[in-house]
Amino acid sequence: MKITQKNVDDLTMVVTMNIQKDDYKDKTRKILNDFRKNADIKGFRKGMAPMGIIEKMHGRSAMLDAVNNLISEGLNNYINDNKLNILGEPLPHEDDKKGIDWENDSEFEVSFDIALAPKIELKLSSDDKITFYQPEISKEDKAKYRSNLLKQFGSLVNVDAIEEDDFIIADLVQGDTRIEGTYIALRSVADKKIKKSFIGKKSGDEFVIDVNKAFENETDRAAMLKIKKEELASVEPNYTVIVKEVKRFAEAEVNQEFFDKAFGAGNVNTEEEFDKKIVERIESEFAQESEYRFMLDAREALIDKAAIALPEEFLKRWLHSANEGKFTMEEIEKDFPLFLKDFRWQMIRQYITKEQNIQMTREDLINHARKIAAYQFAMYGLNNVPQEQLDTYAESLLKNEKEGRRIIEKVEDDLVIDYVRSVVTLDKKSISIEKLQELTK
Helix, strand or coil, X not given: CEEEEEECCCCEEEEEEEECHHHHHHHHHHHHHHHHHHCCCCCCCCCCCCHHHXXXXXXXXXXXXXXXXXXXXXXXXXXXXXXXXXXXXXXXXCCCCCCCCCCCCCCEEEEEEEEECCCCCCCCCCCCEEEEEEEECCHHHHHHHHHHHHHHCCEXXXXXXXXXXXXXXXXXXXXXXXXXXEEEEHHHCCCHHXXXXXXXXXXXXXXXXXXXXXXXXXXXXXXXXXXXXXXHHHCCCEEEEEEEEEEEEECCCCCHHHHHHHHCCCXXXXXXXXXXXXXXXXXXXXXXXXXXXXXXXXXXXXXXXXXXXXXXXXXXXXXXXXXXXXXXXHHHHHHHHHHHHHHHHHHHHHHHHHHCCCCCCHHHHHHHHHHHHHHHHHHCCXXXXXXXXXXXXXXXXXXXXXXXXXXXXXXXXXXXXXXXXXXXXXXXXXXXXHHHHHHCC
């Protein structure tokens, strides 16, 4: 088999394979022998049918299998023997219009487009500057965080008169029909005029509303009327509302019970300690946003500095082929700039990891998985989960194929960014929390 190479440019080449009958005859014979061993043909003992019959039955398919195997092996060997560092996978040559008559040809010529990984040259030093934003915590920031924390541990309390955003427990009456104890969130009332009619009402007050106008969401309306959604069309919309209770969401009281719930038993005991904890939490939360913004800026800076050239047209074709047509070329074109940016970063990350011999340990992975676990528990208000429970959940995240892969990529990202931080000069800039949040959206 003869293999030739034609360089199209610095990053792409065409590899052509000329295959003669002698190249694949032995492979074809072996495949036919395997067919013969398993052939169960009437008039012959199993495995003893004449080869002539086997060739008539399977000759063409055996030859095609042999040629395809030869092409696959030959191309892989050529790539390995010539130490080609390729991108993606070889693709059938785009301009090959000759085609192959698989039914009649005995000699074949096939060509493949191959993209080469570009050489990366990236040297970092203290001469390289990357912005690092440091958040300034204002009185307003502390007051807002305090209020949010108190709301998080707040509760519904009974009040006299209805105000905006209150919750009402009421009976809905229409003739002989009485729906008792239905729950109405005033914020869900769509019609402004009807919403206004609730304001100021007290327990025992009665007034009529059109439920169709008041509650446009059919699922919510059906739940409020305690009927099936399919029954709404037959319902007369005017109901008398009889207010039973008015409830309002109240912030938690600042006391030891609140301190223990929010920070763990005994960790905070005074208002002064509460204020310090607020600052610590804000600093911790927005330190993460600063780090995230630095990561984005560092990636951009390294991508710009490395200026990696890529065979873009080849990569578009490869994406279309690798995804087996799940995405159209138009869809690929639309998201291609983001793909290129991420692809270049992956190459830089791998380059730095190799050049600096950065090692990822299991402890790195489990620590990051613990952070994810703690964050997910906190989303449900569970801020003091036992370590054993965190570790168990972290292990389950690592064992999940999709989550485990994300964790590995994130840890590698973090290790590379840590290296970058240790080499470059941080151009530190103070910024308000509001502006920092805008930058990290």
